[in-house]
Amino acid sequence: MKGFDRPLKPEWVYEMIQRLEVGDKLSEHKEELDEVLKELTGKTGKRKVRTVIGRYFLKDLDKPRQRSVQDSLIFRLIKEQQLDEVKPVMLFNLLVKAPILQYFSEQLFNLYERQQEINAAFLRKKAYQRIGERDIARRSLRNFLSTLTDFGILQQQDRKIFIWNKRLIVNEENFINFLKLYSKFYLKSPQISLNDLPEYLLFYFDLPNVREIAQKYNNVHWDYTRRLQAAIVTLY
CATH class of the missing domain: 1.10.10 (Arc Repressor Mutant, subunit A)
Known part of the structure; x- marks a missing residue:
């Protein structure tokens, strides 16, 4: 990785x-x-x-x-x-292109999404177990937490503790671009299931109503198909 x-x-x-x-x-x-x-x-x-x-x-x-x-x-x-407008897309671009940031995001979501404080030392130990190479795990986690801080999502309290600050607001246009980036670099497929969007990539953001956007831009950016248990957009 x-x-x-x-x-x-x-x-x-x-x-x-x-x-x-x-x-x-x-x-x-x-x-x-x-x-x-x-x-x-x-x-x-x-x-x-x-x-x-x-x-x-x-x-x-x-x-x-x-x-x-x-x-x-x-x-x-x-x-x-x-x-300020493009900042959320800049971060999402990193997330969909870097598997190591996807791993860290999944850990942050699973362990700390409902807590105020984030223990970087504990995350680092988890990263050692998953990644194996101590230097890569330590350095990459430190750099990612610093990046989230510079984007305004986290605040650093001390060497080991970070706290949540705010979510980045995503407008309609940029959510369309989220889906385009997600389709190309994460899924590598034009077909997106809205029911299966990974929360751990999106919980940094304050999103518009996903299904309203899907309906509004049907036949513009994509085909939107709704069934009883499915909501699918297929990008043009």
């Missing part, structure tokens, strides 16, 4: 993408992108942040050696929207 190598601030992702265009060679923009990371002092730290942002926001997920910015839904959304 690939680790999550650095915490990401939404401001970093947003500002970098504002400075880039599709087709730009990333090697030609290192200095410009490092200006966004001026609060980081070391060259290695900046390089690793650029690598993580490149992996999840600038390149095709299955082609990490690409050297230029690729056209994608998430890139266009970040270019076109204001930071």
Whole structure:
């Protein structure tokens, strides 16, 4: 399981993408992108942040050696929207693309969704058992909790304790984009069962009424099929 190598601030992702265009060679923009990371002092730290942002926001997920910015839904959304509006989609994009973040999210949901305090030390022990490699588990969990803090979802109380702060509000347009990202990167299928949406990926967000959205945009973004025990959208 690939680790999550650095915490990401939404401001970093947003500002970098504002400075880039599709087709730009990333090697030609290192200095410009490092200006966004001026609060980081070391060259290695900046390089690793650029690598993580490149992996999840600038390149095709299955082609990490690409050297230029690729056209994608998430890139266009970040270019076109204001930071506060697109922030929920930025986080969801990470969740559907990174299996290790899906694992951590499932643990957070199962263990702490109904509690105020999150014990990072206990989560770390659980991660050791699942992932096996101590350094990857420790570092990736720390980076993910820091990322959730920078997105405003958590607040850090001390080295071991985090508390829930708020959910990110998702508007109709961005929920449509949630489904598109979920379909492509998580399900790898155009057909989505609304009854089976994974709560552990969505409990960070304040969502609109899912079935109302499905009905409203039927024959626009998808075909919506309702049966007695099923609600299915098939994306175009």
